[in-house]
Amino acid sequence: MRKQKIQAEPTLPIYLKFKDVTYKVILKGIRTNVEKEILNGITGSVNPGEVLALMGPSGSGKTTLLNLLGGRLNQPTAGGSVTYNDQPYSKSLKSKIGFVTQDDVLFPHLTVRETLTYAARLRLPKTLTKQQKEKRAVDVIYELGLDRCQDTMIGGSFVRGVSGGERKRVCIGNEIIINPSLLFLDEPTSGLDSTTALRIVQMLHDIAEAGKTVITTIHQPSSRLFHKFDKLILLGKGNLLYFGKASGAMEYFSSIGCSPLITMNPAEFLLDLANGNINDVSIPSELEDKVHTENSETETRNGKPSPADVQEYLVEAYETRVADQEKKKLMIPIPIDEELKAKVCSPKREWGASWWEQYSILFRRGLKERRHDYFSWLRVTQVASTATILGLLWWQSESTNPKGLQDQAGLLFFIAVFWGFFPVFTAIFTFPQERAMLSKERAADMYRLSAYFVARTTSDLPLDLLLPVLFLIIVYFMAGLRMDAGSFFLTMLTVFLCIVAAQGLGLAIGATLMDLKRATTLASVTVMTFMLAGGYFVKKVPIFISWIRYISFNYHTYKLLLKVQYEHITPNVNGMKIDGGLKEVSALVAMVFGYRLLAYISLRRMKLQTGA
Numbered sequence: 001m002r003k004q005k006i007q008a009e010p011t012l013p014i015y016l017k018f019k020d021v022t023y024k025v026i027l028k029g030i031r032t033n034v035e036k037e038i039l040n041g042i043t044g045s046v047n048p049g050e051v052l053a054l055m056g057p058s059g060s061g062k063t064t065l066l067n068l069l070g071g072r073l074n075q076p077t078a079g080g081s082v083t084y085n086d087q088p089y090s091k092s093l094k095s096k097i098g099f100v101t102q103d104d105v106l107f108p109h110l111t112v113r114e115t116l117t118y119a120a121r122l123r124l125p126k127t128l129t130k131q132q133k134e135k136r137a138v139d140v141i142y143e144l145g146l147d148r149c150q151d152t153m154i155g156g157s158f159v160r161g162v163s164g165g166e167r168k169r170v171c172i173g174n175e176i177i178i179n180p181s182l183l184f185l186d187e188p189t190s191g192l193d194s195t196t197a198l199r200i201v202q203m204l205h206d207i208a209e210a211g212k213t214v215i216t217t218i219h220q221p222s223s224r225l226f227h228k229f230d231k232l233i234l235l236g237k238g239n240l241l242y243f244g245k246a247s248g249a250m251e252y253f254s255s256i257g258c259s260p261l262i263t264m265n266p267a268e269f270l271l272d273l274a275n276g277n278i279n280d281v282s283i284p285s286e287l288e289d290k291v292h293t294e295n296s297e298t299e300t301r302n303g304k305p306s307p308a309d310v311q312e313y314l315v316e317a318y319e320t321r322v323a324d325q326e327k328k329k330l331m332i333p334i335p336i337d338e339e340l341k342a343k344v345c346s347p348k349r350e351w352g353a354s355w356w357e358q359y360s361i362l363f364r365r366g367l368k369e370r371r372h373d374y375f376s377w378l379r380v381t382q383v384a385s386t387a388t389i390l391g392l393l394w395w396q397s398e399s400t401n402p403k404g405l406q407d408q409a410g411l412l413f414f415i416a417v418f419w420g421f422f423p424v425f426t427a428i429f430t431f432p433q434e435r436a437m438l439s440k441e442r443a444a445d446m447y448r449l450s451a452y453f454v455a456r457t458t459s460d461l462p463l464d465l466l467l468p469v470l471f472l473i474i475v476y477f478m479a480g481l482r483m484d485a486g487s488f489f490l491t492m493l494t495v496f497l498c499i500v501a502a503q504g505l506g507l508a509i510g511a512t513l514m515d516l517k518r519a520t521t522l523a524s525v526t527v528m529t530f531m532l533a534g535g536y537f538v539k540k541v542p543i544f545i546s547w548i549r550y551i552s553f554n555y556h557t558y559k560l561l562l563k564v565q566y567e568h569i570t571p572n573v574n575g576m577k578i579d580g581g582l583k584e585v586s587a588l589v590a591m592v593f594g595y596r597l598l599a600y601i602s603l604r605r606m607k608l609q610t611g612a
């Protein structure tokens with residue numbers, strides 16, 4: 001017999017009501033800005049124990065409405081009222097809301113069990129012990145039927161992992177682990193076969209039966225699936241075409257004169273109507289009359305009303321027959337006492353773990369996830385083959401004569417450039433996936449940004465060392481650089497500082513520019529400028545751009561490498577004075593912190609942009 005289940009937070013019954021919800025976006029035009037109405041006066045409600053489905057054609061505003069109801073679109077262009085137990089949205093609700101987004105944002109290299117355990121440890125309240133949190137993750141695994149794949153990696157585009165349905169269930173598990181009172185799901189069944197989809201919707205039904213409020217968008221449900229929903233909202237181009245019991249939808253539409261002429265899946269019929277497609281659908285005389293009057297003027301529509309006419313008719317019919325009645329229903333007070341009502345608006349935000357716990361969980365998770373990136377054969381081969389080619393080109397090079405010295409300095413310059421370029425681009429390319437995860441987890445208040453940032457920086461360090469060590473061992477001995485332990489380790493340290501500084505710059509650029517193309521362009525231009533100002537090609541840099549040298553990690557790395565290799569034999573190489581070792585080290589250390597700080601500020605700003 002399995003032991004008693006761990007209860008996360010007790011379920012708080014939440015009655016969600018929304019009245020005349022509107023939402024607009026301002027589209028920037030060449031001359032003037034254009035306003036686009038996305039939602040237009042949506043009213044409805046959903047109670048604990050019910051599943052509300054949002055249906056409508058693509059682009060009808062389902063996701064926008066879901067985000068608004070979930071408190072994820074606090075824009076000034078949103079209107080109307082949304083209340084939770086008759087109270088407005090407050091930040092404390094975040095710990096009671098689960099939000100499953102349309103895209104499955106998960107770390108591909110973690111197993112199902114690891115994913116849910118980390119989520120449990122970060123999200124469950126501090127009052128539970130580590131063992132209790134881990135037990136809760138195991139309970140959720142069994143609840144969702146994921147026990148057979150609990151040790152399988154999630155997988156992604158390049159890694160084979162769990163199936164689409166299992167992945168979706170992991171995403172749902174990530175949210176139900178906190179026992180949310182209010183659960184939002186954006187298209188939880190898209191891309192799944194009908195049996196798996198039915199299993200997921202049945203699961204939502206069971207979750208609601210346990211006293212939770214569930215709201216889900218759904219694209220094209222089968223008829224079996226459609227009957228699992230308690231309430232339904234049908235949207236068409238941002239307008240409300242129906243709100244009420246899902247089982248009463250067909251009756252309502254037949255009462256306004258629209259019924260299927262052949263046997264049809266109700267969902268298919270409703271979507272056809274919302275699209276204005278009335279093939280195989282009987283239409284009311286008012287709509288037919290409209291066609292006759294209009295056709296006598298234009299003669300264009302083969303005796304059928306246009307989709308816009310159908311829409312207009314459905315919106316009007318709802319407005320005149322049902323809307324007022326539903327708005328009145330919203331005025332009825334909810335059947336819970338004041339104390340429970342007040343619980344949704346406590347101003348305190350509670351973290352599931354202390355700063356140190358957050359840091360240590362994120363550190364371990366970062367190591368586990370990114371070690372696959374670092375140990376990928378592609379990267380190891382890339383670095384090892386570059387090192388071998390360099391070793392062969394500079395095979396046992398001499399530094400005892402001026403010609404040999406000049407050649408060898410070229411190798412040092414290349415090392416400074418390679419380890420300046422490579423980490424910037426690695427950071428830019430790996431960040432988009434992480435950015436999606438960061439936005440999602442921060443929107444759910446899983447951890448502090450500072451804990452994430454410090455964990456990310458420190459978990460990268462041991463991994464950052466491995467590839468340069470491999471690189472330097474190959475190049476150093478093949479090219480015959482200065483043979484003593486001190487010089488070898490100082491060279492290593494210099495390269496390491498350069499990498500950490502470059503990574504900070506990559507992170508900062510990646511977080512500032514959301515678009516990968518623009519980020520890589522800016523990174524190329526920046527690193528190229530740093531490289532050119534690095535003192536190899538132009539010794540006397542014009543005064544007005546000489547400041548670039550001070551922020552160029554390539555320049556300081558190159559100078560330090562020269563100092564480590566040739567200080568004992570010559571005062572300058574290619575006209576570049578060998579001096580100021582400590583100055584260069586300080587500059588590199590300052591850049592390590594400076595670029596990281598820039599990255600942190602960019603991440604903070606990114607947080608504001610996503611509204612998280």
Ligand SMILES: Nc1ncnc2c1ncn2[C@@H]1O[C@H](COP(=O)(O)OP(=O)(O)OP(=O)(O)O)[C@@H](O)[C@H]1O
Pocket residue numbers: 025036038056057058059060061062063064065
């Ligand atoms: N920030 C925005 N800027 C411009 N247009 C937007 C914005 N947000 C939403 N839209 C537009 O609003 C409409 C509704 O979008 P939404 O994503 O809510 O639709 P949907 O019903 O969920 O569609 P789908 O089923 O395809 O996911 C779309 O036409 C979309 O292009």
